[in-house]
Amino acid sequence: MEYQRTVADVVIFEGEGVFSGKKIRVEIHPLRENEGIVxxxxxxxxxxRIPLVIENIVGLEGAVLLTNGKESISLVEHLxxxxxxxxxDNALVKVFGEEIPLLDGSAFPIVRALQEVGYLLLPAPRKKFVLKRPFQLVNGVGKISFKPSHKLSINARIYFEHPSIGEQTFKxxxxxxxxxxxxxxxxxxGFKDLLEERKKKGLLKGGSLSNAIVIDKEKVLxxxxxxxxxxxxxxKVLDIVGDLFTLGHPLLAEVSAELTGHKLHIEALKALSQAGLLEEVSTRALTFLWIPKKKRRSF
Structure with missing residues (x-):
């Protein structure tokens, strides 16, 4: 039986904003059952406050933006x-800035911070989305498809004409x-030439070899x-896992993504939602379970 979870205590991390160049603090606070991610x-x-629902999400070429139409927070995908x-399932994310710090460019520093605090099980069944029927969206060379399933599986393929990348697949x-x-x-x-161009234009004010893999024309730097x-x-799979969660609940589906990016992922999820192809389901709750501090589990 799956119960909803929240963090067991406040989680704090800080880092440089890759867009703003400013030091940004993020605090993750516990919430009660059925409050979702806010x-x-x-x-x-x-x-x-901006709740995590697909209507508040914008997919950009290289990031995911959460917005209420007035204020926004970018780079939410790794978190x-x-x-x-x-x-x-439930957490209040206080961001002292307009973006989530990139940290080392992965989700691991956040995972480690969450593991150190652990989680609490809440007295409510988890909510999930299931597909009513298969769906596919193609945009240029990118293609993403969804098939009904009892679990989430991802099959991703990328291709870059570069000796360090080429064609790669991962299931x-x-x-x-x-x-x-x-x-x-x-x-x-990211590619060195493109990153330098964006910095010259002022689109990037932070970022370095410490928070991304940087590639020149021949090798990893x-x-x-x-x-x-x-x-x-x-x-790419890490990004897809994050982008799928912009629905606000986990999605049970067999997902295949070829040459895709954030923009196509979010476009597809919005199409699924607007077409009524998602059904919210929950697991059946049996008993109230609250983990005392001394017995809190790590992930």
């Missing part, structure tokens, strides 16, 4: 991937253990190299 712009005087991967079924072991460590990546030979496609 973000707060804690740096603003009125501290506006959402950690929540989704570890099964966190993954989501469980907390496999998310931590197989996906959470994979870093985002990071002195430590790759964490896995197929780290690039593993990060």
């Amino acid at each position: 973000f707060e712009r804690a740096d603003l005087s009125d501290k506006p 959402l991937s950690a929540f989704h991967g570890l099964g966190i 993954f079924t989501l469980t907390p253990q496999d998310f931590i072991r197989e996906v959470s460590f994979a870093r985002t990546f 990071n002195a430590e190299g790759l964490r896995a030979q197929d780290e690039f496609v593993r990060h």
Whole structure:
């Protein structure tokens, strides 16, 4: 029986905003059952809150934006991937800035911070979305498809004409253990020339080799190299796990993504929602379970 989860205590991390160049603090606070994931712009005087629902999501070329139409928080995808991967259903995320810090470019620093605090089980069954029928969306060379399933599985394929990348594929079924072991460590990546161009235009005011894999025309520039030979496609799966959670609940589906990005992922999820192809279901709650502090489990 699956119960909803929240964090057992406040989780705090800080880092440089890749867009703003500012130091940004993020606090993750516990919430009760059925409150969902809620973000707060804690740096603003009125501290506006934005719930995580697909209507408040914008998919950009290289990031996911959460917005209420007035205030926004960008780069939420890695944090959402950690929540989704570890099964966190309810949390208040206070962000003292307009973006989530990129940290090392993966979800692992957030996963580690969540593990250190652990989680609490709440007296309510988990809510999930299931598909009513298969769905596919194609946009240019990118294609993403969804098939009904009793679990979430992802089959991703990427291709870059570069000696360090080329064609890579990765198949993954989501469980907390496999998310931590197989996906959470994979870093985002970018091409040196493009990053330098964006910095000159003022689009990027932060960012370095410490929070992304950076590639020139021939090789990976990071002195430590790759964490896995197929780290690039593993990060794609990390992004998909995060993007899927913009629905507000986990999605049970067989997902196939070829040459896709955030923009196509979010476009597809909005199409699923607007077409009424998603059905919310819940597992049956049996007993109230609250874990005392000394018995709190890590993920």
